[in-house]
Amino acid sequence: MSASPPAAVGIDLGTTYSVVATLDADGRPVTLVNSEGDLITPSAVLFDGSLTVVGKEALKALATDAPNVALSAKRDLGERTYRQPIDGHRYPPEAIQAWILHKLQQDASRRIGPFSKVVITVPAYFDEVRRKATQDAGYMAGLEVLDIINEPTAAAVAFGFHRGYLTGGGDSLRPHKILVYDLGGGTFDVTVMEIEGGNFTTLATDGDVRLGGLDWDQRLVDLVAEEFLSRHGVDPRQDASAAGRLWRDCEDAKRTLTARAKTQIAYDFQGLPLRMEVTREKFADMTRDLLDRTRFTVNQTLQAAGLTWKDLDRVLLVGGSTRMPMVRDMLRELSGREPDSSISADEAVAHGAALHASLLLRSGEAEQHGSFRIKNVNSHSLGVVAIDRATGRPRNAVLIPRNTALPVAARRIFKTQRVNQKNILVQIVEGESASPEDCSPLGKCVVRDLPANLPAQTPIEVRFAYGENGRLQVQVRVAGSQTTLSHEIARENSLTLEQLEIWRKYIQGTSALPQESEYELADED
Numbered sequence: 001m002s003a004s005p006p007a008a009v010g011i012d013l014g015t016t017y018s019v020v021a022t023l024d025a026d027g028r029p030v031t032l033v034n035s036e037g038d039l040i041t042p043s044a045v046l047f048d049g050s051l052t053v054v055g056k057e058a059l060k061a062l063a064t065d066a067p068n069v070a071l072s073a074k075r076d077l078g079e080r081t082y083r084q085p086i087d088g089h090r091y092p093p094e095a096i097q098a099w100i101l102h103k104l105q106q107d108a109s110r111r112i113g114p115f116s117k118v119v120i121t122v123p124a125y126f127d128e129v130r131r132k133a134t135q136d137a138g139y140m141a142g143l144e145v146l147d148i149i150n151e152p153t154a155a156a157v158a159f160g161f162h163r164g165y166l167t168g169g170g171d172s173l174r175p176h177k178i179l180v181y182d183l184g185g186g187t188f189d190v191t192v193m194e195i196e197g198g199n200f201t202t203l204a205t206d207g208d209v210r211l212g213g214l215d216w217d218q219r220l221v222d223l224v225a226e227e228f229l230s231r232h233g234v235d236p237r238q239d240a241s242a243a244g245r246l247w248r249d250c251e252d253a254k255r256t257l258t259a260r261a262k263t264q265i266a267y268d269f270q271g272l273p274l275r276m277e278v279t280r281e282k283f284a285d286m287t288r289d290l291l292d293r294t295r296f297t298v299n300q301t302l303q304a305a306g307l308t309w310k311d312l313d314r315v316l317l318v319g320g321s322t323r324m325p326m327v328r329d330m331l332r333e334l335s336g337r338e339p340d341s342s343i344s345a346d347e348a349v350a351h352g353a354a355l356h357a358s359l360l361l362r363s364g365e366a367e368q369h370g371s372f373r374i375k376n377v378n379s380h381s382l383g384v385v386a387i388d389r390a391t392g393r394p395r396n397a398v399l400i401p402r403n404t405a406l407p408v409a410a411r412r413i414f415k416t417q418r419v420n421q422k423n424i425l426v427q428i429v430e431g432e433s434a435s436p437e438d439c440s441p442l443g444k445c446v447v448r449d450l451p452a453n454l455p456a457q458t459p460i461e462v463r464f465a466y467g468e469n470g471r472l473q474v475q476v477r478v479a480g481s482q483t484t485l486s487h488e489i490a491r492e493n494s495l496t497l498e499q500l501e502i503w504r505k506y507i508q509g510t511s512a513l514p515q516e517s518e519y520e521l522a523d524e525d
Contacts, residue, residue, distance in 0.1 A: 008361055009118045010353025011104060012151070013134065015074040015186025015212060017320065018043050018100055020108045021350035023358050029158065029351035034107040040346055041107070043185075045070045045099050047086050054103035062244030069244070070096045072186050075210060077126075077133040080493045092495060094137040095503045101141035102507055117144045119357040121349050122470075123187040124150040125207030125379045127430050128442055131470045132494060140504045146360045148469045152180035152191035153374055154352030155318040156200055159343050161355055166198050166372050176313045177203075179302065181331060181339070182349075183294065184319035186212040190298050192305040192312075198372035204305035204403045205379050206297050211290065213254070213321035219287050220250035220278065224265055228274050236269040257283050258323045284326040291326055298334065304403055309335045317341045318348055376468055377403045380430035382442070384462055386414055396429055396436050399464050406470075411463040419456045423448050426462060426476060443494075447476050454478070 010029075012019040017040040020032045031039045036056050046058035047068045053061070061069050068087055076082050076093035101120075109115060120143075122134050131148050138145040156178065160166055165176075175196040182189040189207035193200055221237070224246060229235045236242040249267055256263040262279040284291075302309070315331050317339050322328070331339045343351075359371065383398040399410040416424070424447040431439025459479040466472050495503070 006117055006361055007112045007115045008354050008358035009108065009112075009115055010154070010350050010355070010357050011101065011118050011120045012154070012347075012350035012353060013074065013097060013101065013120055013122075013137075014043055014184055015072045016043055016214065017041065017185060017346065018104055019347055019350040020104050021347065021354040022108070022112055023354055027358070029161065029354045031347045031350060032108045032111045034104070035110065041100070041104060043072065043074065043100050045073075045096050052099055054099055059248070062241070062248060064241055066240035066244035072214060073097055073100075075186050077130040078493060092499075092503070094133040094495065095140060095507065097134070097137035098140035098503065098507050101137055101143060105141060105143060116142065117146050117357070117361065119147050119149055119353040119360065120145055121149050121151045121154050121353050123182075123184075123207055123209055124152050124189040124191050124202075124205040124376075125187070125209055126470070127380055127440060128470060128472050129493065130209070136495060136500055139500060140507050142504065142508050146357060148471075149353055149356050149374070150189070150191065150202075150205070150376060150470075151184070151187075151349045152182045152189050152205070152318065153193070153200060153202060153376060154350075154356065155180055155182060155316065155343065155348040156191070156193050156195065157352035157355050157372060157374070158348040159316055159340075159352075160195055160198075160200065160372065161351070162343055165195060166355075177307065177311055178314050178316050179298070179312055179335075180316045180318055181294070181298065181322065181327075182207075182318040183321040183327060184212050185321065186210075186214050188212055188294055188297070190294075190301040192301055192307060199375070200372060201375040202377045202405075203307070204301050205377055206301040206304070207379065208293065208297065211293060212319075215290055216254060216283075216287050216321065216324070217247060217251050219290075220253055220265070220283070221247055223278070223286065224250060224267055224274065224276065227276055228267065228269065228272075231274065232269075232272045234270060234272065236267070239269070242269050253278060254283070254324070258325060280325065287326070291330055294327075295330060295334065298331075315339045316343070318343070318345055320345050374468070376406045376470075378406055378408075378466060378470065379403075380440075381432050382464060382466065382472065383429055383431075383439070384412070384414070385427040385429055385436045387417065394436050396431065396434050396439055399462070400466055402432065404466075406466055406468045409463060409465050411461055414460045414462060415457045416450075416454060416460060417456065420453055421456075421458075422450055424450065424460060424476065424478075426474065428472070428474065442472070445474055445476070447478070450478060 008023045010021045021029050024030050034041045041055045042059040044058035046053040046061045073093040073096035081090040082093045135145045180191045187209050188211040191205040192203045225237045253263050253265050257280045266275045315335050381398045381402045382400040383396040386397045388395045399412050427444045428442040429439040461477040463475040
């Protein structure tokens with residue numbers, strides 16, 4: 001009797017809330033409730049002495065123990081450490097993400113049994129460093145990350161499943177062009193896709209990894225705090241726990257304004273009361289610039305895809321922040337049609353990830369539940385910093401322009417600068433500017449011990465291999481040498497293998513808190 005196949009698990013690792021999904025016996029995606037009985041888990045971590053608490057209780061602790069609560073660590077991925085010390089320690093943001101993943105795995109295992117293989121979603125606009133950090137978080141949590149899939153793409157797959165496209169149902173054979181507007185708690189993505197049967201092809205993508213519902217919340221926090229300061233001469237934002245409680249009150253008010261035209265925010269601090277009314281119209285007006293940022297990105301992405309609004313079949317809403325009426329109003333005005341919210345704004349991304357996990361795990365066996373193929377594009381141009389011979393200045397020599405279909409391999413020939421040059425420094429950057437200073441440094445690799453007596457201007461071939469999951473491999477070949485040197489990029493802010501092991505053991509509870517010298521490794525150059 002053959003062993004049953006492993007469960008297909010997809011995880012939407014969100015900035016503010018996370019979701020786990022799997023497939024039921026009929027191959028339909030379902031959300032797994034957590035140990036508290038909820039479909040979504042707050043992406044919050046409380047460090048309470050030697051105890052680490054994740055989820056709802058960590059979020060509640062904002063009102064009393066805010067300095068020891070880590071929130072929205074997803075926004076800090078790619079940095080060496082989380083934005084602020086917690087209990088005197090500097091945590092790598094991917095370690096905080098790993099605690100969240102560990103909680104999600106433990107809770108889901110109670111429902112479906114032990115598992116380790118997962119697909120994790122990331123914003124389409126995440127760069128390679130953030131994708132690598134997400135994979136590292138999975139490793140530290142004890143998971144085997146089968147793949148990283150873009151959140152809008154996962155949502156489109158879930159949409160395609162519910163429309164019957166994966167099994168040839170409905171009008172799936174006709175190409176459908178959709179725009180996925182994904183506004184979550186901390187990040188924003190726009191992706192234009194073409195769906196034809198089980199083929200999901202990304203035409204263009206753009207976004208902002210520092211724009212989301214948190215920014216709308218902050219506007220309300222600042223409104224109330226400024227009014228409190230004006231009336232009472234005290235700023236509650238100066239007290240971490242008071243600010244945490246105010247943020248939760250304002251987040252609740254934001255949700256109320258989705259259902260009602262106005263709400264009352266009642267708040268007290270140091271025995272001083274404040275009660276103020278906020279209308280939906282005022283909230284929309286004070287956050288108009290945030291919405292306009294998404295409007296600009298939407299138009300740019302549509303233009304990059306070579307389409308107009310009339311070319312689209314639908315506009316798909318994803319992410320909890322799309323429930324705000326102002327979002328629907330703007331997209332209705334732009335597109336001339338009613339935005340589609342037929343799939344769950346909170347659950348769709350995890351559902352699509354679970355479907356993708358099923359495809360990876362079951363191969364041909366997945367045909368019974370519907371087969372599909374994903375074709376993505378890169379969200380950032382990838383280049384090498386090189387010296388322009390005409391000006392003597394460093395320039396971004398682009399090898400792979402943004403919105404190039406993946407996977408892709410690209411090559412470019414450079415030259416050595418000096419006679420008998422011994423080493424080559426290949427600096428990788430992401431960005432659209434010709435100036436490296438205006439791009440994001442991705443990492444570097446060094447080719448050492450070049451052949452002796454190389455003349456100046458010896459050709460050097462640099463080749464990029466960029467995978468569908470947004471991960472990059474670099475190869476460098478020196479003319480006159482038969483050896484091709486393959487390099488994994490030395491990322492500026494990534495943890496070493498040794499550090500990953502230290503955190504993996506600690507997060508899974510198999511070792512004590514690392515010693516301080518080890519604990520601070522993430523800060524060392």
